[in-house]
Amino acid sequence: MxxxxxxxxxxxxxxxxxxxxxxxxxxxxxxxxxxxxxxxxxxxxxxxxxxxxxxxxxxxxxxxxxxxTGQPAKARKSALAHLVTTFFEGSPARAAAALLDSRSARLSEEELDHLSGLIEKARKEGR
Amino acid sequence: MxxxxxxxxxxxxxxxxxxxxxxxxxxxxxxxxxxxxxxxxxxxxxxxxxxxxxxxxxxxxxxxxxxxTGQPAKARKSALAHLVTTFFEGSPARAAAALLDSRSARLSEEELDHLSGLIEKARKEGR
DNA sequence: AACAGCCTGCTAAAAAACTAGCACATCCGG
DNA sequence: CCGGATGTGCTAGTTTTTTAGCAGGCTGTT
Known part of the structure; x- marks a missing residue:
């Protein structure tokens, strides 16, 4: 409950x-x-x-x-899900794209590397 | 206003x-x-x-x-910003990483390509 | 024309949210 | 030992939110 x-x-x-x-x-x-x-x-x-x-x-x-009391991870996930359905037509990809928009945030080299890694991983798992 | x-x-x-x-x-x-x-x-x-x-x-x-009445784009941006500061310590990269987490959503090949493109772009502009 | 169905505007009142301030406990410095 | 500073629990009151339901307009049907 x-x-x-x-x-x-x-x-x-x-x-x-x-x-x-x-x-x-x-x-x-x-x-x-x-x-x-x-x-x-x-x-x-x-x-x-x-x-x-x-x-x-x-x-x-x-x-x-x-x-x-709630696990932060849970809360985060739920907040993300809610935002994605409300503003991004349920598409996490679009939400991610908005976050990557260079106009709103510049990411460090390391962060970019990390994200690339995640994408690669997703590619492999998708196949 | x-x-x-x-x-x-x-x-x-x-x-x-x-x-x-x-x-x-x-x-x-x-x-x-x-x-x-x-x-x-x-x-x-x-x-x-x-x-x-x-x-x-x-x-x-x-x-x-x-x-x-508000521009959807504005609303989206503001909602994202708010969520990022609340749950991701102000780091868009972490939020993006959470979205890419394969356990919560599998993205299509096209989406992954698109995101890769964005990352590349960010790399170039960062330099 | 009379009616049912669906819609709006409005208002009064119930319900929920929000708040201030009192009473009491603990700690600390004089 | 006594005040001041800081903390909590509680309760009662105000303000805002939320709600139902009435009055009336427009359409299409019989």
Whole structure:
């Protein structure tokens, strides 16, 4: 039974920060939130997210450090899949192409090599 | 002055369907919504989205056909950027690598060729 | 013309999200 | 030992979101 991804705006903001940082205290999250609400509000949301099972905390150094319960890998994959179906007609290739677009990002030599390698691998497996 | 993406949960659902389909009637959107609300509710949201400038409609065949106002390309780019910073530490290369992962999708020969081409191009421009 | 079917606009009210602030605990420096 | 700084739990209130349903328009059919 996986957590039913139906988060509100604030909850999503918080989850995203957590995914980005891996783990964070309420104060850190509060800091990171763009449209900053009250510290209190953040804490309340964290508790609520914990209730719903999206987040867990461990006491550390007198305060709580929160982290997402879901495996980051899973979350990543699911987010990618969602984006691909929403914006790229379900085609991962198109999404990848958009990422490779040189206008938006320049990749290092190593990264390019790595990607080439992946493509080669895909070629072999496809055959 | 572009529309400030501050949508509620339902509004987001609707916008995503619109991006996915390009254009759709209220009934079609209603159909597509996972956690289905009332038809009436969908129409209300559409009107509200139109007020906020996220959506436009044209009368067609006695009913309204809605479509996103924003350029799809812009939306795509922004969604990608957001996802990359949230889940891939800001590295487009890692995101691309995830997309190429053969376990999640097998790409056609043509797609692979195309991607190789893009990588080559990036190599040249990087130099 | 009267009706059913499908559509829109609108509004009031229910539901959910969001928030502030209090009460209480711990730690630390004076 | 006493305040200030920082933390949490909780609860009640406000604001926003989400919803249903009414009123009415247009079409085509009988």
């Amino acid at each position: 996986t957590a039913p991804l139906q988060l509100s705006r604030r909850e999503r903001q918080i989850m995203e920060i957590l995914y980005r940082r891996g783990r964070a205290t309420a104060a850190e999250i509060h800091q990171d939130i763009a449209d900053r609400p009250s510290y209190s509000a953040v804490r309340a949301h964290l508790r609520s997210l914990e209730d719903k099972g999206h987040v867990r905390h461990e006491a550390e150094d007198l305060r709580y450090v929160y982290s997402p | 572009t529309a400030p993406l501050q949508l509620s949960r339902r509004e987001r659902q609707i916008m995503e369907i619109l991006y996915r389909r390009g254009r759709a009637t209220a009934a079609e959107i209603h159909q597509d919504i996972a956690d289905r609300p009332s038809y009436s509710a969908v129409r209300a949201h559409l009107r509200s989205l139109e007020d906020k400038g996220h959506v436009r409609h044209e009368a067609e065949d006695l009913r309204y056909v809605y479509s996103p």
